[in-house]
Amino acid sequence: MDQRLSMITLGVADLGRARAFYEALGWKGQSPPGADIVFFQLIGAALALYPRHALAEDAQLPNETARFGGIALAFNTRDKAEVDRVLKDAVAAGGTLLKPAQEVFWGGYSGYFADPDGHPWEVAFNPHWPLSSDGSLRLPKS
Amino acid sequence: MDQRLSMITLGVADLGRARAFYEALGWKGQSPPGADIVFFQLIGAALALYPRHALAEDAQLPNETARFGGIALAFNTRDKAEVDRVLKDAVAAGGTLLKPAQEVFWGGYSGYFADPDGHPWEVAFNPHWPLSSDGSLRLPKS
Numbered sequence: 067m068d069q070r071l072s073m074i075t076l077g078v079a080d081l082g083r084a085r086a087f088y089e090a091l092g093w094k095g096q097s098p099p100g101a102d103i104v105f106f107q108l109i110g111a112a113l114a115l116y117p118r119h120a121l122a123e124d125a126q127l128p129n130e131t132a133r134f135g136g137i138a139l140a141f142n143t144r145d146k147a148e149v150d151r152v153l154k155d156a157v158a159a160g161g162t163l164l165k166p167a168q169e170v171f172w173g174g175y176s177g178y179f180a181d182p183d184g185h186p187w188e189v190a191f192n193p194h195w196p197l198s199s200d201g202s203l204r205l206p207k208s
Numbered sequence: 209m210d211q212r213l214s215m216i217t218l219g220v221a222d223l224g225r226a227r228a229f230y231e232a233l234g235w236k237g238q239s240p241p242g243a244d245i246v247f248f249q250l251i252g253a254a255l256a257l258y259p260r261h262a263l264a265e266d267a268q269l270p271n272e273t274a275r276f277g278g279i280a281l282a283f284n285t286r287d288k289a290e291v292d293r294v295l296k297d298a299v300a301a302g303g304t305l306l307k308p309a310q311e312v313f314w315g316g317y318s319g320y321f322a323d324p325d326g327h328p329w330e331v332a333f334n335p336h337w338p339l340s341s342d343g344s345l346r347l348p349k350s
Contacts, residue, residue, distance in 0.1 A: 135277005
């Protein structure tokens with residue numbers, strides 16, 4: 067299995083509401099005609115929104131409702147001000163602030179919001195990991 | 209908020225077990241000295257493994273145990289044989305087959321495995337979405 071991840075699919079209760087949230091943040095989704103799915107192009111991968119019951123069925127998993135499924139997504143920023151701005155925009159778009167932006171133990175500055183379906187996003191400035199000009203993340207050489 | 213995702217963090221019960229699973233699949237992780245986290249470089253982003261209780265605490269969410277948190281990851285392949293191979297390798301590495309590879313309604317061929325912490329991965333060949341030479345995914349123009 068090569069070292070890549072092609073798509074992250076978020077199960078959502080209401081596709082229109084979920085799409086409107088991400089588009090209010092400035093993202094642009096696309097849907098194949100007549101299909102109950104929305105795709106967002108990321109850098110080298112895609113994020114999809116899909117009805118949660120259909121996603122559970124597709125993966126053949128029980129559709130239990132849980133606040134925290136043990137996965138967090140992260141959006142890294144170029145500076146601290148961008149963290150504050152994104153958290154503010156996420157709340158204005160209908161998200162929930164989980165953790166206000168703060169200095170964190172690993173030397174960065176970060177906070178969390180949840181999207182309307184509760185999926186947690188960390189918004190983080192990491193001074194040790196500058197982003198590339200296209201916004202992509204490259205880990206430091208270890 | 210620019211249209212990107214920097215990191216996907218999987219909460220895990222046993223960091224060594226989780227790392228061993230992904231490394232048995234051929235991935236190569238890196239850890240800062242003394243830190244309870246493992247990073248894997250993806251294309252333009254990173255996947256992290258982190259103790260689940262610490263991830264819940266970091267996001268200020270209750271650490272409920274759930275089989276399905278409403279998020280699925282996907283690994284897209286270049287052909288059908290690669291789907292079969294990756295699912296077989298995942299099971300050999302200690303994963304669980306959730307759904308055997310099969311022809312699916314959208315015209316592709318896919319199956320699902322769960323990693324040792326239950327995080328679902330779809331392994332999919334999508335003939336409508338050829339991967340770039342570097343393995344990255346680019347959505348068709350809509």
